[in-house]
Structures are given as C-alpha cells and as structure tokens.
Amino acid sequence: MNPPDVLVAAAARERLAALATPAGALGRLGELAVWVSATLGECPPPLLEDVRLVVFAGDHGVAAHGVSAYPAAITPAMVRTFLTGRGGVSALARAHGVSVRVLDIAVDDDLGGVPEEVTAHKVRRGSGAIHLEDALTAEETAQALRVGSEAASAEIAAGAQLLISGDMGIGNTTPSAALVAAGLGLPATEVVGRGTGVDDAGLRRKIEVLDTALARAGARTTDPVDTLTALGSADLAATTGYLLAAAEAGVPVLLDGLISVACALTAERIAPGSAAWYAAGHRSTEPAQSLALDKLGLEPLLDLDLRLGEGSGAVAAVPLVRSAVALLRDVALLSEIMPT
Amino acid sequence: MNPPDVLVAAAARERLAALATPAGALGRLGELAVWVSATLGECPPPLLEDVRLVVFAGDHGVAAHGVSAYPAAITPAMVRTFLTGRGGVSALARAHGVSVRVLDIAVDDDLGGVPEEVTAHKVRRGSGAIHLEDALTAEETAQALRVGSEAASAEIAAGAQLLISGDMGIGNTTPSAALVAAGLGLPATEVVGRGTGVDDAGLRRKIEVLDTALARAGARTTDPVDTLTALGSADLAATTGYLLAAAEAGVPVLLDGLISVACALTAERIAPGSAAWYAAGHRSTEPAQSLALDKLGLEPLLDLDLRLGEGSGAVAAVPLVRSAVALLRDVALLSEIMPT
Numbered sequence: 152m153n154p155p156d157v158l159v160a161a162a163a164r165e166r167l168a169a170l171a172t173p174a175g176a177l178g179r180l181g182e183l184a185v186w187v188s189a190t191l192g193e194c195p196p197p198l199l200e201d202v203r204l205v206v207f208a209g210d211h212g213v214a215a216h217g218v219s220a221y222p223a224a225i226t227p228a229m230v231r232t233f234l235t236g237r238g239g240v241s242a243l244a245r246a247h248g249v250s251v252r253v254l255d256i257a258v259d260d261d262l263g264g265v266p267e268e269v270t271a272h273k274v275r276r277g278s279g280a281i282h283l284e285d286a287l288t289a290e291e292t293a294q295a296l297r298v299g300s301e302a303a304s305a306e307i308a309a310g311a312q313l314l315i316s317g318d319m320g321i322g323n324t325t326p327s328a329a330l331v332a333a334g335l336g337l338p339a340t341e342v343v344g345r346g347t348g349v350d351d352a353g354l355r356r357k358i359e360v361l362d363t364a365l366a367r368a369g370a371r372t373t374d375p376v377d378t379l380t381a382l383g384s385a386d387l388a389a390t391t392g393y394l395l396a397a398a399e400a401g402v403p404v405l406l407d408g409l410i411s412v413a414c415a416l417t418a419e420r421i422a423p424g425s426a427a428w429y430a431a432g433h434r435s436t437e438p439a440q441s442l443a444l445d446k447l448g449l450e451p452l453l454d455l456d457l458r459l460g461e462g463s464g465a466v467a468a469v470p471l472v473r474s475a476v477a478l479l480r481d482v483a484l485l486s487e488i489m490p491t
Numbered sequence: 492m493n494p495p496d497v498l499v500a501a502a503a504r505e506r507l508a509a510l511a512t513p514a515g516a517l518g519r520l521g522e523l524a525v526w527v528s529a530t531l532g533e534c535p536p537p538l539l540e541d542v543r544l545v546v547f548a549g550d551h552g553v554a555a556h557g558v559s560a561y562p563a564a565i566t567p568a569m570v571r572t573f574l575t576g577r578g579g580v581s582a583l584a585r586a587h588g589v590s591v592r593v594l595d596i597a598v599d600d601d602l603g604g605v606p607e608e609v610t611a612h613k614v615r616r617g618s619g620a621i622h623l624e625d626a627l628t629a630e631e632t633a634q635a636l637r638v639g640s641e642a643a644s645a646e647i648a649a650g651a652q653l654l655i656s657g658d659m660g661i662g663n664t665t666p667s668a669a670l671v672a673a674g675l676g677l678p679a680t681e682v683v684g685r686g687t688g689v690d691d692a693g694l695r696r697k698i699e700v701l702d703t704a705l706a707r708a709g710a711r712t713t714d715p716v717d718t719l720t721a722l723g724s725a726d727l728a729a730t731t732g733y734l735l736a737a738a739e740a741g742v743p744v745l746l747d748g749l750i751s752v753a754c755a756l757t758a759e760r761i762a763p764g765s766a767a768w769y770a771a772g773h774r775s776t777e778p779a780q781s782l783a784l785d786k787l788g789l790e791p792l793l794d795l796d797l798r799l800g801e802g803s804g805a806v807a808a809v810p811l812v813r814s815a816v817a818l819l820r821d822v823a824l825l826s827e828i829m830p831t
Contacts, residue, residue: 170579171568171569171572171577171578171579172579172799173560173561173687173688173798173799174688175688175796175798176579176687176688176797176798176799177579177797177799178795178796178797178798179795179796179797180795180797180807220513221513224829225829228511228828228829229511229828231828232511232823232828235823236821237511237821237822237823237827237828238511238822238823239510239511239512239516239517239818239822241821241822242817242818242820242821242822243814243817243818245817245821246810246813246814246816246817247810247813247814347513347516348513348514348515348516452795453793453811454794455518455519455520455792455811456515456518456519457516457517457518457519457520458513458515458516458518459512459513459516459517467520467810467811467814470586470587470807470810470811471793471795471807471810473586473587474583474586474587474807476586477582477583477585477586478579478582478583480582481576481577481581481582481585482577482578482579482581482582483572483575483577483578487577488568488569488571488572488577489564489565489568
C-alpha cells in the first residue's frame with residue numbers, strides 16, 4: 152500500500168509551526184490537519200465538501216443465540232428507517248453535510264419494496280452463526296470483499312474526499328470482536344463488551360459463543376481472509392473491502408466504532424500500510440475497539456459514550472476534521488502579523 | 492437565578508428514551524440534547540442557527556514578570572488579526588457558522604485605526620500586576636461587569652440562541668488561575684499550569700506570583716466581586732458579567748478553556764445557579780480548569796489538547812451541540828418503525 156504523501160505532510164507540519172498560534176496550541180487538530188493534508192495530497196488541504204458514508208447492513212446467525220439485547224427484526228426495520236432519513240446517523244449526516252448510502256449485504260429479510268440499488272449487491276440472507284458454522288463460504292467472502300470495494304470505488308468516482316463506513320446488524324459486535332481476537336491473538340474474555348446493552352447473562356453467552364467460535368476456526372485465524380470466512384460476516388467482509396479500496400485509491404477514511412475498526416484491523420492484516428489512510432472518529436465502549444486502535448496506532452477524536460453504531464461516531468467527528476482543515480487553511484502566519 | 496425549564500427537560504428525557512436507538516446509545520449527546528432543550532425551553536429543540544462568540548481582550552500586568560512564553564505585544568496584534576478574520580478562532584467560527592465580535596476591554600495599546608465599536612467599551616490600558624497591586628479599582632470592576640453584561644444583552648437582543656466567551660490577552664492564565672484558587676480555596680501549586688507554554692523556570696515564577704497575589708488579597712477572596720478587583724482583570728470581569736447576563740436572560744453558554752471557566756466559577760459564586768446554563772466545550776491542559784469544572788459539575792465534550800484560548804475549544808464543540816439537537820429532532824421513534 153502506498154503511504155500518504157510524505158512531502159505534503161512535511162509541508163503541512165512546516166505551515167502548522169508557522170501559524171500565528173502558540174507552538175503546539177492546536178493539539179490534536181494540528182496533527183489531524185497534517186494527516187488530512189498528506190492523505191489529500193495538498194497543503195493547505197482543500198475544504199472537505201464531499202464526505203460520504205456507506206452503511207453495510209447484514210444479519211448474524213449468533214443473534215438467535217442470546218448475544219444481543221435486541222431481536223434481529225430490528226435490522227430490516229432500521230434499513231427502512233435509514234431510507235426515510237430518520238435513523239440516528241441520518242440525523243447526524245444531514246446536520247453535517249455527509250451523504251448516506253445504505254447497502255443490504257446480508258439482511259435476513261427480503262426487504263420487499265426497498266429500492267433495487269440497496270439490495271442489488273446482497274451476498275446472502277444472514278451470515279452463519281460463527282460458533283456453529285463458518286460465517287460464509289470462501290466464494291461469498293470474495294464476493295463481499297468485491298462488493299465493498301466497488302462501493303468505495305463508486306463513491307470515489309462520484310467525488311468523495313473522505314469516506315466513512317457504517318454498520319447495521321443486530322449481533323454484529325460478536326463477529327467484530329472475533330475479528331479482533333483473531334487479529335491480535337487474544338482470548339474472548341479480553342475483547343467482549345456489552346454491545347447495545349446485554350445483561351450479565353448475555354455477556355457470559357457472548358463470551359461462550361466467541362470462545363467456541365475461536366476454537367472452531369483454529370489455525371485459520373492466521374489468515375485474515377480465512378478469518379472473515381470463519382468468524383466474520385458478509386457485511387464485515389464488504390466493509391473490509393471498502394476500507395481496502397479507499398486506502399488503495401489514496402482516499403482518507405474516518406473510522407467509527409468496533410465494527411469499522413475491526414474491519415480496519417482486518418484490512419491492515421490483508422494489506423499492511425492501509426491504516427495510514429484511516430483516522431479514528433470515536434472511542435467505543437467496546438474493549439475490542441480500543442485494543443484494535445492501539446494496534447493500528449490510532450487515537451479517537453471523540454469519546455462521548457455513543458454506542459449507536461451506524462457510523463454515527465465518525466459522522467459526529469467530521470466537523471473536527473473540517474476544523475483542522477480550516478485552521479491550516481485560514482489562520483494567519485506569525486510572520487504576517489508580527490513583521491520584524 | 493432561575494433554572495432551565497424542568498418540564499421541558501422531562502419531556503426531552505422522555506423523547507430521548509422513545510427514540511429508535513438502543514437505550515442510552517446516544518451517550519453524552521443524549522444528555523446534551525436534554526440540556527439544550529431545557530435551556531432553550533423547547534422540546535425538541537430548535538436548530539441552532541445563531542451562535543455568537545464575544546472575545547474579551549485585555550492585557551495583564553503580570554505578563555511583564557515572566558509568567559508567559561509570549562510578549563504582551565501579541566495581544567493588540569491578535570486583536571487586529573481577529574478583525575481580519577485570520578485568528579485561530581476566526582477560522583473555526585467561519586467553518587461552523589459562529590459569529591465573532593471582539594471587544595477591547597483592557598488592551599495595553601491604543602489600537603489606532605481599529606473600529607470604534609471594538610474599543611468603545613475599554614475600561615483601562617492593562618490590568619494591574621496582581622502580585623504587586625489590585626488588578627482594578629472597585630469602580631473599574633463594576634464597569635467591566637456592566638460592559639460584559641451589555642455585550643451579552645446586545646447579542647441576545649440580536650437573536651443569539653447560544654453564547655460563547657473567548658479571551659485574548661498574554662498572561663491571562665495567571666489571573667484566571669487566581670480566580671479558581673480563590674474560589675476553591677486552593678494553593679497556587681494546585682492550580683497553576685503552563686499556559687501557552689512556559690518552561691520550568693516560568694512555571695516556578697507563575698507559582699510565586701500567584702502565591703504572593705493570594706497572600707496580598709487575603710480575606711477579600713471570600714467575596715467573588717472583590718476577588719475580581721484584587722486578583723482578576725477588566726477582561727475577566729467583563730467575561731463574568733457576560734456569563735451572568737446570559738444565565739439571567741436564560742440563554743445557554745458553551746464554555747471554553749481556563750479563562751472562560753474561571754469566570755463561570757466566579758459567576759456561580761456571585762449568582763448561585765448560573766452554572767446550570769453552561770455546558771463545557773473542551774478540557775484545558777490547565778489544571779485549574781478541571782478543578783473549576785468539577786466544582787460546577789460540568790464535563791467537557793472535547794479533549795483535544797488545544798491550548799489556543801480565544802474561545803476555540805468551545806467553537807470546535809458547537810457542531811456537537813448541533814448533533815445533539817439533530818438527534819432529538821430528527822430520529823424516528825421506536826413506536827413509528829416497529830408498530831406493535
């Protein structure tokens with residue numbers, strides 16, 4: 152994977168140091184401004200007018216085994232809600248000028264009446280219950296990776312300057328935690344969290360499911376694509392393909408919560424260097440997300456106890472990226488205001 | 492001081508719980524949405540289209556005594572920079588649709604050629620070096636409080652839905668730390684930080700200056716207005732008057748860093764209950780800010796290591812307030828998407 156432009160990064164660091172602000176006073180926004188410049192290949196960076204979110208929706212066999220506080224019927228209902236612009240992330244995206252596309256990758260529902268463009272890339276109805284069977288066949292994994300990659304390419308071709316991946320799928324924190332456990336070689340107990348809010352019994356079941364799944368996958372977890380097949384899901388594979396394609400095309404990505412970061416970790420395993428194209432929007436309450444971010448060397452911009460998913464934490468952080476851009480573009484240089 | 496509307500707060504909490512999101516999934520943004528609703532007296536809250544920042548500029552006698560990494564000549568230069576729209580906070584404010592007004596309260600410069608509306612309310616040229624003399628006379632304190640109050644009233648009359656106070660003045664973290672030390676009964680060592688970046692020797696001088704100032708003020712620190720006279724400055728008194736007038740008028744305020752929060756603590760001492768009208772935008776690296784926020788029961792939305800002042804941390808947090816508003820206004824109710 153090609154890295155972001157080092158010469159532009161150096162120019163951005165130099166400009167940052169020359170601004171009419173105390174040294175280091177812009178803190179994280181200064182670092183972010185350098186990253187944005189380098190990934191967009193331009194210093195000062197252009198205004199971020201075209202930011203795009205793709206929500207990858209899919210169901211998970213584990214949802215029928217007591218790992219979630221909510222029933223799987225929520226997934227298609229939320230897909231329909233996004234299409235009417237009334238999901239949580241829809242509201243945030245509208246407030247911050249981010250476009251939203253929803254793709255049904257593996258929702259366990261026919262989604263009758265939903266536009267063809269949403270369902271056209273469906274890989275299957277629900278992914279396998281990972282403690283009992285593989286999530287996907289190898290062919291389905293390849294297909295899902297391709298669907299995600301094509302989704303990124305389409306958004307980039309249409310003008311995306313910054314991409315975000317979102318998720319919708321009851322039970323999706325379990326396979327995501329599995330990707331992190333596999334990627335980092337950690338046991339279930341260290342990566343499992345409460346998702347949208349399971350109780351203690353649910354948390355124990357989630358750990359059991361994950362333990363069983365990791366044991367079942369065995370040595371296949373040493374390969375990141377095999378890990379998606381054994382322990383992931385079609386929507387997670389599509390998200391991984393989307394993140395890989397963004398890095399490949401040299402387009403920056405703002406990551407969201409556990410789902411997005413588990414896929415970023417998987418992308419980094421598949422194509423080392425991908426993570427240089429990613430920044431982290433929001434710290435999840437899920438332990439697996441922080442573990443994966445540490446591995447990727449990323450620190451989230453926000454920590455607001457959100458556990459909504461959908462891409463919401465990343466969309467909420469978009470104005471901070473715009474703040475960083477504005478500072479590097481518009482602040483006077485010290486040499487301009489204090490002529491010697 | 493009247494509290495924000497409890498009935499509207501209750502309605503906002505009820506609406507929040509009924510949204511098509513997992514219970515508690517909106518985290519801090521959910522709490523913020525309740526606060527915005529209550530302070531604006533409307534649920535769901537209106538769009539925040541009119542957000543206004545007033546920057547109170549002033550110099551400080553202590554700046555000539557080695558407590559700052561920068562010379563006092565920066566203060567008038569930055570006032571001029573704000574007027575050309577090229578200060579740090581100017582860039583952020585433009586990016587996020589926040590209007591900016593700069594008032595020269597006590598800049599130690601004639602600011603020749605600067606518009607009359609900026610300098611018309613000047614209280615004096617520089618405030619006293621607080622380890623050697625009072626910052627102000629009692630009359631000047633009263634005048635500065637009134638100037639700040641009138642500034643808030645003018646912005647509110649012009650349509651402000653949310654107010655922010657900003658600061659500009661080399662040396663201003665020293666009198667601000669003094670207000671916090673006095674307000675909380677803490678010694679200099681616990682409240683002093685590095686401001687815009689003093690070295691170890693500068694930090695020791697800052698502690699000495701503050702120790703001497705606190706000893707000089709003596710029992711006058713038990714009265715918040717006397718504290719402003721002895722240990723504050725004209726710009727800090729004006730900021731305090733601004734915050735008091737906002738709370739009095741029932742208009743919410745997003746606080747910035749140490750300067751803004753030190754004045755909020757002083758406002759709360761003068762008129763208990765004022766702090767219910769304030770939310771905290773950004774955690775400062777200055778220890779006194781966190782101490783004062785704890786006392787006020789406020790937790791910042793952002794923690795980005797900014798130490799720019801000017802109101803920048805609060806302006807950077809404005810989009811989060813808009814996010815909170817958008818979520819409570821626009822997200823579907825669970826009853827709408829899952830009819831029973």
